[in-house]
Amino acid sequence: MSNSDQLQRVMFEHADIRSVMAGLEQSYQQAIAKHQYPQLINILLGEMMAAVSLLSATLKFDGRLMLQAQSNNQVKVLMAECNHQRDLRAIARFDGKLPQQAEFCELLKGGQLVITIEPDQGQRYQGVVPLEGSRLSECLEAYFSLSEQLPTQIHLVADEQRAAGFLLQVMPASGDSTADWEHFSSLAATLSDAELLSLDNTTILHRLFHQEDCRLYEADTLQFNCDCSRQRTSDALRAMSREELEQIVQEEGSVDVNCQFCNELYQFDMADIAMLFADSANIKGSDQVH
Ligand SMILES: [Zn+2]
Numbered sequence: 001m002s003n004s005d006q007l008q009r010v011m012f013e014h015a016d017i018r019s020v021m022a023g024l025e026q027s028y029q030q031a032i033a034k035h036q037y038p039q040l041i042n043i044l045l046g047e048m049m050a051a052v053s054l055l056s057a058t059l060k061f062d063g064r065l066m067l068q069a070q071s072n073n074q075v076k077v078l079m080a081e082c083n084h085q086r087d088l089r090a091i092a093r094f095d096g097k098l099p100q101q102a103e104f105c106e107l108l109k110g111g112q113l114v115i116t117i118e119p120d121q122g123q124r125y126q127g128v129v130p131l132e133g134s135r136l137s138e139c140l141e142a143y144f145s146l147s148e149q150l151p152t153q154i155h156l157v158a159d160e161q162r163a164a165g166f167l168l169q170v171m172p173a174s175g176d177s178t179a180d181w182e183h184f185s186s187l188a189a190t191l192s193d194a195e196l197l198s199l200d201n202t203t204i205l206h207r208l209f210h211q212e213d214c215r216l217y218e219a220d221t222l223q224f225n226c227d228c229s230r231q232r233t234s235d236a237l238r239a240m241s242r243e244e245l246e247q248i249v250q251e252e253g254s255v256d257v258n259c260q261f262c263n264e265l266y267q268f269d270m271a272d273i274a275m276l277f278a279d280s281a282n283i284k285g286s287d288q289v290h
Pocket residue numbers: 226227228229259260261262263264
């Protein structure tokens with residue numbers, strides 16, 4: 001397949017067109033191994049993980065990119081995230097027994113698909129991705145042509161073992177690239193799901209563009225990595241009152257917080273709760289000094 005657990009950008013020497021290829025194997029398997037999702041969910045999450053990997057390659061700053069689908073149907077939430085270090089994580093929530101097979105847009109009918117870009121520094125950006133066509137790739141293509149005015153072709157595929165993605169896009173701020181786009185996108189359109197899953201990057205590029213001058217950049221490694229921590233969990237708990245938290249400890253023995261992405265368990269007892277609010281008192285105190 002596309003090189004395993006690698007994200008690789010492609011430059012074409014004589015056209016204002018860029019391409020990105022993502023291949024996920026360990027990273028994908030580790031993310032879904034944390035849960036016992038049915039096959040349909042695993043496949044959709046694989047496509048979403050491939051998608052956020054591809055899109056993260058187009059970001060120019062440190063931060064994270066999230067793709068979140070929500071609906072009131074059986075599938076409640078599908079979410080995948082990738083940051084500039086190419087750490088990936090994903091999660092799903094659903095009700096009842098799902099069909100063996102169903103299209104992405106059908107499952108989310110009446111729901112919403114949102115892309116969120118969260119720079120480490122600066123403003124968070126959110127865009128609504130139209131639920132257009134049947135597959136996630138079609139929704140994202142529509143998003144880029146509508147919101148960003150960038151002609152884009154996206155291929156996404158997953159089979160529970162591997163996930164792969166391919167993106168072809170007109171470079172932002174390029175001149176009139178209509179003729180180039182028509183040429184390159186018609187070549188790329190011949191890429192099949194089976195080829196994307198089974199062939200390595202060099203072979204795929206050769207099959208699609210053997211007459212074009214193209215260059216593969218050095219690849220980034222993709223990995224499953226949840227960046228949850230006791231500190232982050234503490235910060236989230238401070239949004240509740242000390243009394244509320246102490247009451248939970250009295251009733252349940254501890255405040256237990258499970259990370260939804262990786263299942264890591266963070267436990268807080270009475271002493272931890274006291275510490276949590278002692279810390280925040282110190283922070284407030286130091287604020288007043290400055
Ligand atoms: Zn976690």
